[in-house]
């Protein structure tokens with residue numbers, strides 16, 4: 112790509128839910144424009160949160176997407192489905208009316224100013240003890256009062272007075288890199304009180320009748336999970352007027368979910384209702400953006416032929432890139448951004464989301480293309496290369512002759528990068544272009560000089576008839 116487009120940040124429909132490895136949408140859009148035309152069928156067989164498909168549909172292409180991770184498919188579809196904002200808001204108000212008081216009752220405390228009932232918004236736990244409590248008092252119109260934690264706070268959190276409804280007790284894969292120890296379950300990522308609140312919230316969401324509204328609340332729920340968990344670390348800024356020169360405990364700020372399932376010794380516990388309401392605000396903005404972006408309802412098909420014989424629409428399935436149910440020579444352009452070795456363990460990292468929605472039963476752990484240190488998973492460099500190769504062969508098979516295939520890849524070590532390039536060539540593709548993805552030309556030059564590839568690259572290949580076939 113001669114002109115390098117600057118990556119834009121994720122907001123609106125791209126900012127509804129976290130997913131790892133999202134690629135800059137405006138850059139992908141340029142690739143789709145360059146290598147396909149209106150009406151064409153664009154495939155991303157590692158679609159993740161769906162950026163390629165969203166861009167393709169925005170550009171009046173038809174879209175086909177696969178991902179092995181069930182939540183990825185759900186998020187992709189959620190970014191494409193229009194929703195009636197009025198009904199969505201109304202349902203939210205009803206959920207709020209029913210559940211805010213119940214959830215808040217789990218966080219009750221006494222206001223030190225007026226003696227009335229107040230509600231904890233945050234508790235900072237340190238080595239299992241409530242160190243600091245933040246609460247709000249509507250009576251005194253105070254949004255944040257800070258006091259020390261006490262035994263009662265501990266009791267209230269550890270033995271909540273309401274019993275939980277259903278919640279996931281799914282076992283996680285032991286993996287020291289992700290800080291998952293032997294025997295750990297998804298429930299261990301939350302305080303007992305958060306489990307109660309979340310279980311009630313989920314139960315209520317399951318009873319929403321309209322399927323699209325229900326799905327919208329399900330992703331609001333999963334989107335809120337990390338902030339509602341024990342994975343939120345405490346940011347301590349150094350006190351400005353510190354004279355001792357030593358690190359001092361400064362004001363605490365709320366961090367977020369960073370890497371793996373690391374539960375910091377000092378972590379926040381945030382009122383579950385607040386987490387849900389804050390996430391809903393983002394989802395609402397996202398859905399307004401979806402309605403604006405796609406003025407017409409997108410048709411979703413469940414098999415390729417129906418899409419092939421219609422002018423528009425999408426086929427988006429929870430399936431493996433290594434075994435695509437599409438006839439030979441039927442795709443006009445492919446853009447993929449596959450997993451990069453052991454960089455991100457997508458399915459292990461999504462287990463927290465998938466398990467709450469009961470989607471872990473749809474997780475095809477065996478077919479995931481990834482390098483993982485998890486015990487019992489047997490995901491090594493070898494199996495990664497083999498399966499990646501299968502996925503590339505499938506792409507080659509379904510792509511039409513004379514059409515293009517782009518692959519985004521980021522690798523800090525040149526070897527992996529070369530291997531990927533060789534794999535493309537080995538599959539029989541002709542490499543026609545290699546461009547950096549979404550950064551300024553300068554930074555690429557600098558990277559090259561240091562002999563390290565620090566940015567994302569896009570390899571574009573063409574499917575051509577080989578000599579034998581030509582003859």
Ligand SMILES: C[S@@+](CC[C@H](N)C(=O)[O-])C[C@H]1O[C@@H](n2cnc3c(N)ncnc32)[C@H](O)[C@@H]1O
Pocket residue numbers: 130131132133134156157158159160161162163177178179180183430431432433448449450451457458478479480481
């Ligand atoms: C780098 S991410 C894609 C991110 C995507 N570009 C986005 O916009 O969100 C790679 C994806 O490959 C998926 N994946 C891993 N193995 C797969 C397989 N065998 N078939 C399909 N998808 C797979 C992972 O679940 C993950 O979502």
Ligand SMILES: [Zn+2]
Pocket residue numbers: 222223224225226227229248249250251252
């Ligand atoms: Zn008060």
